[in-house]
Amino acid sequence: MRMLAGFIFVFLILTVFLVSYSIAASYNNASLTANVVVVPGCPFSISANVPRVIAGVGNFNINYSLSPTVNCTLPSMYGMLRLYNNKRMVYSENLSANVPSSNTIRINTSSLKGGQYSGNLSFANNHTSNFTNVDFTVLSAAKLVISNFRVVGPVNTGSNINMHLILKSEGDYGAGNVILFLNLTSPYIKNLTIPIKNIPAAPASVDIALPSESNLALYAGTYKISAYVEYTDPMVSNKTYTTAPFNTTYIVNAPSHPSKPVKLPAVPIPKIPKITITSAPLYITMNSNSTISTSIGISNPSNSTETLNLSVPGYISNIVKLSTHSLELTPNSNISISVLVDGKNLSSGVYNIPINVSATINNKTSSYTDYATFSVSSSGVNEPVVNTAVELQNNTNDGYVVISISTPSNVTITNGTAITYLPQGLVPNESYMDAYGMPNNITESDGYYYVEWHISKLKPLQTVYAYIYVRKQVSQLLFSGIHTDILAPSVTTPSILHLLYVNSPSFETLGNGTTVVELLYTGAYPSSVNLELTGPPYMHIYNASQSLPALPNQLLYAYFKQTAGNTSGTSIEKLLITAKGAAINYTVPLVINSRPVKITTTTTIAPNIIGTAAEAIKGAVQRYFILLLVIIIAIIITISYYRYINKPHYDRSRSEYIKSMKKRIGKK
Amino acid sequence: MKKNIITRNSISQRTNPYIVRISAQKGGVGKTTVAVNLAIAMKMRGYLTLLVDADTSNPAIGIHLGLDYVNAGFIDHVRGRASTESVVVTHAPSGLAVICGSITNAAFMLTYKEAKTSYDELKKSRYDLIVIDTEPGYVHDVVTEGINETIIVSNPDMPSYISALRISEYFSSKGILNSMVVNRVAGKRHEISSREIIENFNGKVGFLPEDDIVPISIAAKTPAVMLNPKSKFSKAIDEIADDLSSRIGMPLDNDVVYGYKAGKKRIFGSKR
Numbered sequence: 001m002r003m004l005a006g007f008i009f010v011f012l013i014l015t016v017f018l019v020s021y022s023i024a025a026s027y028n029n030a031s032l033t034a035n036v037v038v039v040p041g042c043p044f045s046i047s048a049n050v051p052r053v054i055a056g057v058g059n060f061n062i063n064y065s066l067s068p069t070v071n072c073t074l075p076s077m078y079g080m081l082r083l084y085n086n087k088r089m090v091y092s093e094n095l096s097a098n099v100p101s102s103n104t105i106r107i108n109t110s111s112l113k114g115g116q117y118s119g120n121l122s123f124a125n126n127h128t129s130n131f132t133n134v135d136f137t138v139l140s141a142a143k144l145v146i147s148n149f150r151v152v153g154p155v156n157t158g159s160n161i162n163m164h165l166i167l168k169s170e171g172d173y174g175a176g177n178v179i180l181f182l183n184l185t186s187p188y189i190k191n192l193t194i195p196i197k198n199i200p201a202a203p204a205s206v207d208i209a210l211p212s213e214s215n216l217a218l219y220a221g222t223y224k225i226s227a228y229v230e231y232t233d234p235m236v237s238n239k240t241y242t243t244a245p246f247n248t249t250y251i252v253n254a255p256s257h258p259s260k261p262v263k264l265p266a267v268p269i270p271k272i273p274k275i276t277i278t279s280a281p282l283y284i285t286m287n288s289n290s291t292i293s294t295s296i297g298i299s300n301p302s303n304s305t306e307t308l309n310l311s312v313p314g315y316i317s318n319i320v321k322l323s324t325h326s327l328e329l330t331p332n333s334n335i336s337i338s339v340l341v342d343g344k345n346l347s348s349g350v351y352n353i354p355i356n357v358s359a360t361i362n363n364k365t366s367s368y369t370d371y372a373t374f375s376v377s378s379s380g381v382n383e384p385v386v387n388t389a390v391e392l393q394n395n396t397n398d399g400y401v402v403i404s405i406s407t408p409s410n411v412t413i414t415n416g417t418a419i420t421y422l423p424q425g426l427v428p429n430e431s432y433m434d435a436y437g438m439p440n441n442i443t444e445s446d447g448y449y450y451v452e453w454h455i456s457k458l459k460p461l462q463t464v465y466a467y468i469y470v471r472k473q474v475s476q477l478l479f480s481g482i483h484t485d486i487l488a489p490s491v492t493t494p495s496i497l498h499l500l501y502v503n504s505p506s507f508e509t510l511g512n513g514t515t516v517v518e519l520l521y522t523g524a525y526p527s528s529v530n531l532e533l534t535g536p537p538y539m540h541i542y543n544a545s546q547s548l549p550a551l552p553n554q555l556l557y558a559y560f561k562q563t564a565g566n567t568s569g570t571s572i573e574k575l576l577i578t579a580k581g582a583a584i585n586y587t588v589p590l591v592i593n594s595r596p597v598k599i600t601t602t603t604t605i606a607p608n609i610i611g612t613a614a615e616a617i618k619g620a621v622q623r624y625f626i627l628l629l630v631i632i633i634a635i636i637i638t639i640s641y642y643r644y645i646n647k648p649h650y651d652r653s654r655s656e657y658i659k660s661m662k663k664r665i666g667k668k
Numbered sequence: 669m670k671k672n673i674i675t676r677n678s679i680s681q682r683t684n685p686y687i688v689r690i691s692a693q694k695g696g697v698g699k700t701t702v703a704v705n706l707a708i709a710m711k712m713r714g715y716l717t718l719l720v721d722a723d724t725s726n727p728a729i730g731i732h733l734g735l736d737y738v739n740a741g742f743i744d745h746v747r748g749r750a751s752t753e754s755v756v757v758t759h760a761p762s763g764l765a766v767i768c769g770s771i772t773n774a775a776f777m778l779t780y781k782e783a784k785t786s787y788d789e790l791k792k793s794r795y796d797l798i799v800i801d802t803e804p805g806y807v808h809d810v811v812t813e814g815i816n817e818t819i820i821v822s823n824p825d826m827p828s829y830i831s832a833l834r835i836s837e838y839f840s841s842k843g844i845l846n847s848m849v850v851n852r853v854a855g856k857r858h859e860i861s862s863r864e865i866i867e868n869f870n871g872k873v874g875f876l877p878e879d880d881i882v883p884i885s886i887a888a889k890t891p892a893v894m895l896n897p898k899s900k901f902s903k904a905i906d907e908i909a910d911d912l913s914s915r916i917g918m919p920l921d922n923d924v925v926y927g928y929k930a931g932k933k934r935i936f937g938s939k940r
Contacts, residue, residue, distance in 0.1 A: 648824070648861040655864045658829070662868055665834045 006641065011634040042072035044099045046132040048121050055235060056114050056139045056172065062105040064121055064132075066097055074099035079123035081105055083134075085115050097123065114140020114172055118501065127622070135501055135518075139172035142233040144199060144243050147383075149227045151250035152421065154481070157220050159446055160212035161250075164485055165227065166383065167196075169204040175231035175241075183245075184216060186224040199231070203410060205383045209487045217252040224249050275308075275329075275359045276301055278393070279400065281339060281372040283480045285388040288343045288378045290406065294389045295336045296355065296370065300329040307360040310337060312353070319346060320353055339372075346376045373480070384411060384458075384486050386418070390479040393469075399426075399476075401468040403437075403484050405458065409583060413458040417487045420451040420468065423478040427470055437466040455486075460581060496523035497582045500555075502575065507564040507592045515588060517558040519577060521550035527580050531558045535573035535590065538565025550579070568594040685718070685795040686916050689818040691839070691846075693831035695726070695804040698851035699821045701882060701892075703801035704732045705902070706819075708891045709909035710797055711764045715916075718756065718765040718795040723803040724778055727769020733759050734889035735768055743770040746778065746786040752793055761894060765795065787814055797916070817845035817915075823852050824859035836869065847872040849908065854878035872911070876904045 048064040066077065079095035091111060097103050115138060122131035148166040155161060165180060178199055182192040192213060199206055216223070228245040279297035286292045300306050306329045312320045323338035339355065351374040358367035384407050391400040403420060407413060420435075424447045427433060435442060439454040453466050473479070501518035521529055529550045533541055540563040548556050573588040690703040700723070707719040721729035722742055730736040738757050744750040745767060756765045790798055791814045800815070818839050822832035832848060839846040850865055853875045866873050879901035885892040893902045 646857045647855050648857060648859040650861045650863050654826075654860065655867065658826075658833075658860075658864060658868045661830050662833055662837075665830075665837050 007634055007638040010637050010641075011630060014630045014634055014637075042074045042099060043069045043128055044074065044077075044123075044130055045069055046121060046123060046130050048132050048134050050119075050134045050136050052136055054109060054136050054138050056109055056112075056141050059106050059108050062107065062121070062134060063102070064105070065102045066099045066123060068099050072099075074125065074128075077123040077125055079121065081119060081121050081134075083112070083117050083119040085113070085117050090117075095123070099123075109138055112138045114138050116500070140202075141171050141236060142173040142175040142201070142231065142241065143169070143171035144175050144178070144229055144231055144241070145170055146227060146229060146243050146246040147205065149246040149248055151223075151225070151248065152485070154423075154447070155217050155250055155252045156447060157217060157252055159217055160214050161216040162212055162446075163210040165196075165208045165210055167199055167206050167208065167229065168383075169199050169202045169206075171233070172201055173233055173235055174201045174204075175199045176234050177240075178229055178231040180210070180227060180229050182213075183226045184223065185226065187219060187221050190215060196229070205411075207383070207486055209485065220252050222249055222251055275299075275306060275366075277357075277370075278334065278395075279336070279391045280370050281355075281389060282392050282399070282476070283373050283375070283388075283390040283482075284341065285375045285377075285483060286341065286343050287385040287387060288346050288348060288376050290385045290387060291340060291342050291344075292387045292389055292404065294339050294341070294372070294391055294402070296339060296357070297334065297336045297391075297393075298329065298357075299334040300331055303331045305330050309356075309358045309360070311356045313356075316353060318342070320355070322355075341374060343376055346374075348376055348378050350375050375480075384408070384413060386484045386486065388420075388482055388484060390482065392476070396476065397472055399470040399473050399479055401470065401479075401482060403453075403466040403468070404463055405455070405466070405484075405486065406463040407458050407460050409460050412460055413455050413486070416455040416458065418453040418455060418466070418484055419487060420453065420466070420482065420484040422449040422451065422468070422470075423475075423481040424448055425475050426473055426478045428472075428474065432471045432473075434469040434471075435466070436469075438464060440466070497521060497529065497577055497579055497584050499577065499584050499586055502586060502588055504573075504588050504590055507562070507590065508595045509564055509566050509568050509592060510595060512561065512563050515560040515562065515573075517560070517575065517577075519556050519558075519584075521552065521554050521556060521579065523550070523552055523579060523582075526551050529556060529577065529579045532576045532578075533560045533573055533588070534576075535562070536567075536571050538567045539563075539571065539573065539590070540565070541573075564592045568592045684791055684814075685793055685798045687791070687798045687800065687815040688912070689800045689802060689815045690821060691802055691818045691835055692804050692821045692828075693835040694822075694828050697821045697823050697828050697832075698876070698882075699723070699804070700728045700732060700801050701886070702819070702821050702849055702851060702876070702905075703799050704729060705891045705893045705905045706909060706912070707764055707797075707799040708759075708762050709893050709905050710799070710912065711762055712893070713909060713913055715913075716765075716794070716796040718767065718790075718793065718798045720767045720790065720798060720800045721769035722800050723769055725803045727771055729766060729801055730768040730771070732886060732889065732891065733764075733766060735759065735766060736771070738768045739770075741768040741770040742786075745789075746782045748785065752789050761890065790814075812839065812842045812844055815844060817847065820846055820848045822848055822850050824850050824854075824865065826860065829860055829865065833868065836871070840870070845871075847874070849874045849876060851876045852878045874904065874908050874911075876901060 045067050046064060047067070048062060050062045051060060054060045062081070066074075068074070075098050077097055077099060079097060081091070081093045081095060082089055083091035091107070093105065093107075095103075095105070117136055117138060119134040119136075120131055121134055123129065145168045146165065147168040148164070150164055152162040152164060163182075167178075169175065176198045178196040180192075180194040180196050182194065184190040184192075194210060196208060216225075224247065226245045226247045229243045230240050231243075232240055276299045277297065278299050279295060281294040281296070284292060284294060296310070298308065307326070308329055309326050310322050311325060312322065319342055321340045321342070323340075327335065329335060341353075352371050353374055355370045355372065356367065357370065358365055384405055387404045387406075389402045391402070392398070393400050401420075401422075403418075405418060422433070424444065426449070430442050430444060430449060433442065433449065433451075435451050441452045443450045443452070451466075451468060455464065458464060470479075498520040499517070500520055502515065504515040505513040507513045515533065517531060519529070521527070527550055529548045530546070531548070532545045534544065535541055542561045542563075544560065546558050546560075548558060550556055569592060571590040571592060573590055575584075575586040575588050577584040577586070688706075690699045690706070692699045700721075703719065707717050711717040719729060720742060721727045723729075724743065727741070730738055730741075735757055740750050740755045742755070745752060745755045752767075755767050757768065758764070759766050790800075820832045820836055820839075822828045829850075836846050836848065848865075848869050848871060850862075850873065853859065853862075854877070862873075862875060877900045879892070879899055881892045881896050881899040881901050885895045888895060892899060893905050896902055897906075
């Protein structure tokens with residue numbers, strides 16, 4: 001009975017102590033030296049540390065820590081790491097860890113291709129769960145692609161061959177030990193090996209003028225030549241990469257004509273009564289995805305005012321746009337009508353574009369059609385664009401060559417060189433040409449005039465113009481052989497804006513949500529970054545245009561609060577991010593779900609039975625863990641106490657009694 | 669636990685057997701239990717051991733060892749009806765030599781002459797060690813003449829302990845080395861504490877714990893040290909046997925407490 005009373009007393013004392021301790025621990029996260037208890041619902045946080053940028057070779061670590069937010073522990077939490085690339089799960093790994101603990105996940109990058117990754121690291125048990133996001137960029141290995149390889153023509157028998165190679169770098173590492181292999185397969189076999197300098201990392205695009213090669217035009221005919229490049233990645237030793245071969249052909253002409261000009265018949269500019277066409281576009285060489293402007297010059301030498309109507313056929317009205325379609329041309333006046341050609345919708349090829357001109361004077365109308373030849377070609381995204389327009393002037397005697405050189409948003413040309421090739425038969429000698437617009441030098445060699453332009457500096461999205469006025473052209477057709485190459489490597493400027501993360505929630509019709517944008521600014525100087533989110537009319541974006549001040553290497557966050565309309569479905573929003581010298585366009589898909597209709601009905605819902613009997617027992621044990629702990633400790637203390645008080649104790653009086661008895665025993 | 673290795677060479681230097689008398693002034697304290705298990709433990713250590721049941725009033729060694737079928741025993745030897753060798757039987761499981769008591773002679777009283785004759789013959793025997801289990805109470809002076817030491821068995825209660833002190837006083841007066849084994853130590857509050865026992869006894873004190881293996885071994889007619897060598901009781905007997913082994917031919921160290929350290933082995937509390 002006494003033991004039972006003692007047990008109850010100890011049990012109550014322990015219960016009060018442990019409950020008080022738990023409450024105190026939950027309110028005060030101070031350092032405690034008391035026993036840490038296992039709490040089934042132990043709340044915890046996850047912190048993960050992963051490098052922002054990861055080399056594309058070898059392994060990398062994701063270090064993470066599980067920390068309780070109160071003083072508690074959790075054994076063997078089950079977790080999972082999922083990595084996504086372009087919203088597709090590309091990697092997952094099951095994990096197990098205790099709370100608290102610090103752990104490392106080792107990942108081999110060979111399983112991850114280059115690009116931006118977002119990830120989710122989560123841990124949970126039956127009672128609690130938490131997760132954290134990880135974001136990083138895996139740099140891809142060096143990769144080169146031959147985007148263009150061509151022979152500069154025309155080529156005459158026995159002459160040296162000039163070739164151009166455009167190498168595009170698609171990897172995040174530059175390529176080293178680059179070697180070009182040329183295989184001439186027809187009409188005879190010849191192999192060449194040409195070492196090339198190292199190529200910088202993507203998005204660099206390098207236009208290389210190869211040294212002149214002899215013995216590649218021994219006979220007249222069509223030649224087939226193949227080129228491929230071998231290179232190495234500085235991060236991967238003992239491995240050589242090879243590009244796909246790029247096949248091309250070139251024609252070697254028989255030496256039928258010397259470099260001496262030959263007079264060829266010219267296409268005359270049609271004559272309209274009382275009207276003089278002073279200039280007309282003849283050949284235009286342009287790049288797709290670019291625009292070029294040329295003009296038609298008209299003068300009225302008569303004493304009467306003429307009514308002019310100009311038009312282009314309807315099917316090309318979206319491509320060729322005239323500055324005016326109708327005008328009154330007073331006597332002795334001149335006018336230049338701009339012709340703008342938008343190559344955005346033009347695929348590569350050659351087009352003959354008709355421009356109709358009609359003149360009406362004294363109710364008498366005369367018409368003619370000018371055909372301009374457009375040669376459209378495509379170029380790489382990160383390559384400078386060169387367009388050339390040739391206008392006939394002065395009643396076909398002269399030609400006016402306009403060369404425009406434009407850089408895309410991420411390309412800068414510094415101390416570059418562009419060379420315009422003009423067939424030598426075009427004019428008798430160099431004195432018939434005037435080149436201006438940029439510093440230049442004209443030389444003559446191998447059947448060409450070379451106009452070498454010096455480009456001191458060409459910033460991104462900048463255009464420069466160069467002009468060549470050709471007097472007394474000998475052969476109008478040779479105007480079509482004019483082309484310009486940029487020999488200096490174009491240096492790709494890395495973007496200073498890096499869009500890291502865009503998260504747009506799923507909306508309900510008439511519901512609210514916030515799109516979160518995370519980006520990194522890596523410019524050298526403080527700047528302002530502008531963000532503009534545009535969407536369909538039924539999406540109301542409260543702060544659609546934002547401007548954020550940014551310091552170098554600063555992470556920026558923008559929040560676009562939005563309210564959806566009544567339209568459900570998938571919509572597209574456009575996000576434009578701009579800073580000085582950089583711009584990013586991003587498409588944000590938006591899912592708008594229909595708001596569920598509230599229906600008041602009485603429904604019998606089947607009980608949702610979760611888990612197994614074993615899990616239920618485990619949960620019950622965890623719930624009553626403190627109680628069990630108190631009971632066990634109380635039992636131990638009670639038993640210990642009663643064993644202590646029941647053991648033999650030294651009794652001084654009894655010892656004295658024994659001594660007295662011993663004395664009596666010793667008496668004789 | 670480190671055991672002393674006793675070699676036959678060390679024993680052979682002794683010309684007469686080493687005689688240990690298990691004594692108690694009070695009956696029922698466990699003399700026979702101690703005698704039987706100690707003799708077995710010494711036999712297992714290599715000693716050529718003879719266990720003699722000299723308790724003429726209540727002989728029980730035969731019952732402990734399953735030798736209760738033996739008719740010729742100690743009284744036959746005392747009265748000269750049989751030689752020492754003829755009354756010795758061997759406990760087969762252990763190889764222990766045993767002279768059992770004579771159960772049929774209930775009212776036998778040993779005369780001085782009988783005792784002297786018998787003990788003199790035992791002293792001449794070829795054994796290394798003779799363990800004599802005796803009857804409670806005083807003994808003839810003659811039996812103290814040839815023994816090397818006596819182990820007094822007591823219980824941790826006042827009557828047993830006082831009587832043990834009395835018989836200890838007697839043996840001390842005869843100049844016989846005596847030590848004490850306190851049997852059936854249960855660690856209860858009413859027991860005399862080990863400190864009190866040690867303080868008031870001039871000699872070594874050992875403690876044997878209360879252990880269920882003892883009544884079980886008696887029922888099984890197999891000594892506890894054989895039935896369960898790892899029991900608390902058997903381990904304590906082993907320590908006493910080790911101490912006795914070291915003492916044969918060696919000086920006695922009065923400061924060493926041997927046997928089962930009841931006070932130290934408890935989970936709670938300290939030795940008092």
